[in-house]
Amino acid sequence: MAPKTLLDKIWEAHEVVSQGEGKPSLLYIDLHLVHEVTSPQAFDGLRAAGRRVRRPDLTFATMDHNIPTDVPSVIRDPIARKQVEVLAKNCAEFGIHLAGIESPDQGIVHVIGPELGLTQPGKTIVCGDSHTSTHGAFGALAFGIGTSEVEHVLATQCLWQQKPKVLKLELTGRRPAGVTAKDIILGVIAKHGVGFGTGHIIEVCGEVVATMSMEERMTVCNMAIEAGARAGLVAPDETTFAYLRGRPFAPQGEAFERAVAVWRTLRADEGAVYDKTITFDVSDLEPQVTWGTNPGMCTGIKGVVPDPAQAASEVERRAMERALEYMGLAPGTRMEEIPIQHVFIGSCTNARIEDLRQAAAVAKGRKVHPGVRALVVPGSKRVKQQAEAEGLDRVFKEAGFEWREPGCSMCLGMNPDIVPPGERCASTSNRNFEGRQGRGARTHLVSPAMAAAAAIAGHFVDVREWLGQAEAAATGGR
Amino acid sequence: MQPFVKLTGVAAPLDRVNVDTDQIIPKQFLKRVERTGFGQFLFYDWRFLADGRENPDFVLNDPRYRGASILVAGHNFGCGSSREHAAWSLLDYGFRVVIAPSFADIFYNNCFKNGILLVTLPEDAVRALMDAAARSVAVTVDLERQVVETAEGLSWNFEVDPFRRKCLLEGLDDIGLTLQHEDAIAAYEAQRKDDPLAVFAAR
Numbered sequence: 184m185a186p187k188t189l190l191d192k193i194w195e196a197h198e199v200v201s202q203g204e205g206k207p208s209l210l211y212i213d214l215h216l217v218h219e220v221t222s223p224q225a226f227d228g229l230r231a232a233g234r235r236v237r238r239p240d241l242t243f244a245t246m247d248h249n250i251p252t253d254v255p256s257v258i259r260d261p262i263a264r265k266q267v268e269v270l271a272k273n274c275a276e277f278g279i280h281l282a283g284i285e286s287p288d289q290g291i292v293h294v295i296g297p298e299l300g301l302t303q304p305g306k307t308i309v310c311g312d313s314h315t316s317t318h319g320a321f322g323a324l325a326f327g328i329g330t331s332e333v334e335h336v337l338a339t340q341c342l343w344q345q346k347p348k349v350l351k352l353e354l355t356g357r358r359p360a361g362v363t364a365k366d367i368i369l370g371v372i373a374k375h376g377v378g379f380g381t382g383h384i385i386e387v388c389g390e391v392v393a394t395m396s397m398e399e400r401m402t403v404c405n406m407a408i409e410a411g412a413r414a415g416l417v418a419p420d421e422t423t424f425a426y427l428r429g430r431p432f433a434p435q436g437e438a439f440e441r442a443v444a445v446w447r448t449l450r451a452d453e454g455a456v457y458d459k460t461i462t463f464d465v466s467d468l469e470p471q472v473t474w475g476t477n478p479g480m481c482t483g484i485k486g487v488v489p490d491p492a493q494a495a496s497e498v499e500r501r502a503m504e505r506a507l508e509y510m511g512l513a514p515g516t517r518m519e520e521i522p523i524q525h526v527f528i529g530s531c532t533n534a535r536i537e538d539l540r541q542a543a544a545v546a547k548g549r550k551v552h553p554g555v556r557a558l559v560v561p562g563s564k565r566v567k568q569q570a571e572a573e574g575l576d577r578v579f580k581e582a583g584f585e586w587r588e589p590g591c592s593m594c595l596g597m598n599p600d601i602v603p604p605g606e607r608c609a610s611t612s613n614r615n616f617e618g619r620q621g622r623g624a625r626t627h628l629v630s631p632a633m634a635a636a637a638a639i640a641g642h643f644v645d646v647r648e649w650l651g652q653a654e655a656a657a658t659g660g661r
Numbered sequence: 662m663q664p665f666v667k668l669t670g671v672a673a674p675l676d677r678v679n680v681d682t683d684q685i686i687p688k689q690f691l692k693r694v695e696r697t698g699f700g701q702f703l704f705y706d707w708r709f710l711a712d713g714r715e716n717p718d719f720v721l722n723d724p725r726y727r728g729a730s731i732l733v734a735g736h737n738f739g740c741g742s743s744r745e746h747a748a749w750s751l752l753d754y755g756f757r758v759v760i761a762p763s764f765a766d767i768f769y770n771n772c773f774k775n776g777i778l779l780v781t782l783p784e785d786a787v788r789a790l791m792d793a794a795a796r797s798v799a800v801t802v803d804l805e806r807q808v809v810e811t812a813e814g815l816s817w818n819f820e821v822d823p824f825r826r827k828c829l830l831e832g833l834d835d836i837g838l839t840l841q842h843e844d845a846i847a848a849y850e851a852q853r854k855d856d857p858l859a860v861f862a863a864r
Binding site: 311408618 | 694695846
């Protein structure tokens with residue numbers, strides 16, 4: 184029998200109807216996560232056709248995109264409020280479990296899935312949200328879908344899918360102190376571009392991944408979509424099992440041990456063949472900062488804003504010129520000299536407990552620069568509670584950061600948290616697209632430690648120069 | 662879904678690469694709970710100035726491209742968010758076809774679910790189509806024959822997945838198609854009950 188990839192194993196276990204090579208298969212979906220923005224039209228479609236939700240027990244909903252982070256229950260925007268109310272009504276009508284605004288389980292959908300133990304190795308997981316790729320960190324096949332597909336899954340618990348190709352991304356070398364998972368995935372996308380994963384899922388492996396925490400793996404898989412790949416994937420290991428043990432929706436007791444025995448088989452066979460392989464050595468990587476309007480427009484903190492005249496092609500040159508005009512940056516500007524007015528520490532990329540610990544380690548005993556507004560938005564109620572138990576909220580507040588309630592917040596500014604036109608934000612989120620954080624807003628993507636340091640300095644700084652050895656170890660150096 | 666068979670119309674050249682769904686429809690318009698009426702928000706931050714007036718420099722505001730039904734764009738069109746509102750806004754504005762060297766995967770699915778045909782052509786063909794569009798040469802897209810033709814006689818064949826082609830030609834509701842496999846789905850669920858891998862949500 185030919186050696187199988189991890190994707191092969193998960194795929195074959197979920198094929199309800201196979202039509203043979205090159206044709207789409209009907210794939211069974213084990214977990215369907217739902218949020219308020221991409222679901223209302225899907226529920227309307229069900230009602231119009233007189234259909235029911237086939238497996239409400241495999242469906243789990245929360246509210247995250249529209250939620251205000253000052254007082255979550257007070258949504259002033261009537262259209263946003265209606266969207267949230269419609270989700271609650273739909274969940275009640277169709278019998279779907281909802282972690283609503285008042286629930287202790289509420290949070291960003293890609294933060295709560297893992298922390299509740301809903302996300303498990305070998306599952307197929309979908310959500311009407313492109314950052315569903317995050318859940319691949321557990322060895323689940325997890326990808327974002329559109330609203331029509333949300334309706335399809337609600338009605339059938341299945342999806343027609345063409346089997347994607349698999350790109351093997353091997354992370355090698357020794358990770359320098361102060362260089363985080365965020366820097367690694369930004370570095371990979373900077374080198375290979377925002378489209379290198381299109382048509383593929385990215386299986387991330389290598390010695391660097393083996394030593395990563397689950398939070399770090401989630402950060403890497405979260406941004407697989409920024410490389411064009413619908414899914415990231417990491418084979419589960421002891422780190423995965425230890426994370427899941429005891430989580431509310433994970434199997435308990437003896438059932439957990441049985442599950443682990445199966446999960447251990449979820450790895451590529453020796454000699455498995457990949458469609459493409461990329462090796463990325465992290466040994467010389469610096470903390471990364473984006474300078475442009477997509478995540479691939481990125482360089483090291485010691486670098487400068489590049490010159491479009493040096494672009495590889497005419498198309499590339501025009502894209503760079505356009506990006507620099509939007510960002511208000513001149514070629515040759517040192518990244519460390521760029522001043523910022525806003526800092527956002529949050530999002531499904533970097534709002535988990537480890538991310539907040541790393542940012543707090545930098546903030547501790549320091550003060551936010553007078554010209555900077557800095558927000559810390561925990562990824563979920565549980566993350567917030569944990570951070571407060573550790574005293575991180577006090578560290579942030581004493582340093583002058585605003586300590587907020589959970590939600591997607593300033594990652595995309597569907598709630599009131601936006602960046603004004605022409606102003607700059609150091610953001611731990613995943614997209615620096617034009618207008619993403621507000622019309623005319625200028626976003627620079629960085630790690631949580633880099634964002635915290637920028638908040639204090641008022642401009643980007645090399646956080647490695649601020650870190651004592653103990654702190655460096657805490658921020659991911661091995 | 663409205664079927665798509667063949668269309669002749671005005672093509673608009675959007676000469677930009679990596680056009681993301683945040684540009685196609687900015688986030689402030691995602692709060693509506695309807696599927697319709699999104700055309701007015703298409704490319705909002707590019708089409709309109711900060712004061713709400715039309716931006717005369719944006720291609721869709723050029724008199725030559727009013728009423729365009731075919732959009733021609735650079736590679737990796739539709740990258741970013743999974744928001745199907747991007748497809749809804751293109752359709753509601755009047756676009757039935759987008760032609761580009763490459764498309765993002767989720768956006769690709771979303772368009773075919775809404776009766777929008779995405780045509781992948783090589784860079785040089787896309788460049789030639791943009792040039793033809795700028796000279797107001799009509800473009801025909803024929804899904805049955807899988808060909809794009811200009812009124813000046815240039816033509817390119819294109820590939821499209823046979824299943825998607827069939828659904829689009831016939832305007833099929835694919836949930837209805839899938840429900841024809843009800844027995845297979847039920848059998849799968851029954852069989853998975855004893856499978857230790859199938860840790861169906863334990864609650």
